[in-house]
Amino acid sequence: MSRQKEFDEAEVLDQTIELFRARGYQSTSFCDLTAALKVSRQSLYDTYGDKQTLFLAALKRYRDRGLQQIGAVLATPGPVRPLLTQLFQGAISSSCSEGNHGCLMVNSMVEMTPHDANVRAMAIAHARDLENLLAARLSVAQRTGDIAKDKNPTALARYFYHTLLGLAVAARALGERDTLNTSAQLALQILD
Amino acid sequence: MSRQKEFDEAEVLDQTIELFRARGYQSTSFCDLTAALKVSRQSLYDTYGDKQTLFLAALKRYRDRGLQQIGAVLATPGPVRPLLTQLFQGAISSSCSEGNHGCLMVNSMVEMTPHDANVRAMAIAHARDLENLLAARLSVAQRTGDIAKDKNPTALARYFYHTLLGLAVAARALGERDTLNTSAQLALQILD
DNA sequence: GACTTAACGGAACGAATGTTCCAGAATAGA
């Protein structure tokens, strides 16, 4: 063995996430990356490969982190409504923080899904994962009598997922955190 | 005067809309445009100016056409619920038709809003216009006893707008028309 | 001290892109 890397790969990925989230894939040049990450061009290539590979790694990390957080929230026992409120508020907060950059996954779905098969596959899988997480938790809530038994957990899960997509776009383009929170609150009324 | 233009400017703009809607602004090169529109490069420049100007003209046309259609739907007298159902179905249908390209305005909001002040301004104005149209119609429905008086028309309008954003993104990235229609149906339950 | 690996930065390349210039051909009206 020999010299160790001078930068923390995870930390660099986190900053990469923020850059791509703010400006999108195409508008973020490799120069932008090296400048912001303070890693030399060649080191970036050596460590992560080309721009697309780096982007996919960042997107994967972003997705995994998000799924884990949401899973943790939904794993909390007790009534669902406060959990879902927390989930929506977290999503809004994340999308609005540090300059309304929205959600990297949502942004990438819009920007890259037609061209890039990798991103499309990740987006579809992510949608399915989120819907499954939500549907499972809603089913539990149904069994415990927390929500009415005549509702369809899968349809509700997809509906909440679609709502989250809309909030992410609105956060990026319009900001207005309060308005988004109101909409989230309204969306949750469907459980009543 | 002398020789007349060989192409219909409006028709060219319509095709431009479809191209930008399918691939986004950056991924649509001027070569793509001239090839698809069957108008020579120079004629395009002479008629519309540069790429950005052409894009803005297409986006304006798209927005105006959409607002007019929605206005026409909402101007229909009678109960609101079927009107809103029609509106949602129309949006889903448009976003899913011809290969799930979504909505040009939504796509542009995500792709261009951070960089381009023109697009940002148009997006904000469009959101306000849509919300106003919806809120006005909901207020009417409230006065006629069509929906409960304790609801906030503005909040509902924004909520519906956010839902439409989400459906457009899902249409582009995931397709699944039936799922989207189910979500639209669920979103409308808030009026009950 | 030798070897391996990483960081760094300059140079360059090939491709794509938006845009302009120009000259020739075509078409309409005076």
Added chain:
DNA sequence: TCTATTCTGGAACATTCGTTCCGTTAAGTC
């Protein structure tokens, strides 16, 4: 027929971008 305007296509330009090559320096291990 003359003239004005448009269409068309080739050529070229400047710029940006992703990427590679290469030589030098630095750090950690045997």
